[in-house]
Amino acid sequence: MGEERGTALVTGASRGIGRAVAIELDARGYDVVATMRDVSAGEGLPTGIRVERLDVTDRTTIDLPTSLRIVVNNAGVETDNLPIEHGDVDLHWKHLFEANVFGLVRVTQAAIPVLRSNGGGVICNVTSSSILAPVPFLGMYRASKAAVMAMGESLAAEVAPFGIRVIEVMPGPIVTDMLLGGDHPAEAIAHPEYADLARRMYENRAHVRDQYTPADEAARRIVSAIEDDGHAPGRAPLRYGCDDLSEGMLTGWRATSHDAWIAAILPAFS
């Protein structure tokens, strides 16, 4: 089964969503390469999964298997949640874009010729449902994910003739180090002009805590999205959620224009 389906490679599979996706792909019979910056973090993964070093910010570590059919561009970072006024371009913006955008592009560029020569496959970009919500102090992170969103749309059109499907998964709150590590007031609170808003945003977080979704559930939905290839040409969805919150947001967003959607939910954040 694994051989017929080819190899699925996941970036950032040391922990969190990426690790859970690698495990789910393995459980569904794929030949899986779990890539990570430090291969010792691969300990404890099922024995059928191959662990390889890959740092998306270091081109020399990007060495993809010739049998590649699926790439899950999952590796991602966040940074201090600061107002746009105070986010430092060299420190915060470049850190985000180096991994979340340029790193993902590096892996994608390496994958396309391999997928093409194998007759097609799937490129699955993990962005964020936060793109759909004008959350204060998340502007830098959202911008990095929105760059991938726009890039993925053009990519989908470019590589469809090669039989390559591009999908975007936009997680809501998934229980990982990233989510739990960010469960504190935004660093914006240190700036007096923004402290009130930062405090209110943190209080509002209580409303979504009961919607935190375990990573293995998110992984099941992500792999189902990867396998969702039974649509008529031109009718396949480009975007998926992987938890109830993100699926609900996508439904709301699809039901209206982007402008009208943002205008309707902006008051919740201001």
Ligand SMILES: NC(=O)c1ccc[n+]([C@@H]2O[C@H](COP(=O)([O-])OP(=O)(O)OC[C@H]3O[C@@H](n4cnc5c(N)ncnc54)[C@H](OP(=O)(O)O)[C@@H]3O)[C@@H](O)[C@H]2O)c1
């Ligand atoms: N959890 C959520 O609620 C949520 C919501 C929306 C979107 N997302 C997105 O989902 C993806 C996975 O997030 P997560 O929650 O699982 O985060 P996480 O627990 O912080 O894990 C992030 C993963 O990315 C890896 N990574 C970071 N920089 C890398 C690099 N330069 N090269 C290769 N791997 C790198 C990390 O590796 P190390 O172990 O080496 O650091 C780790 O494996 C990210 O793209 C994130 O932005 C998550």
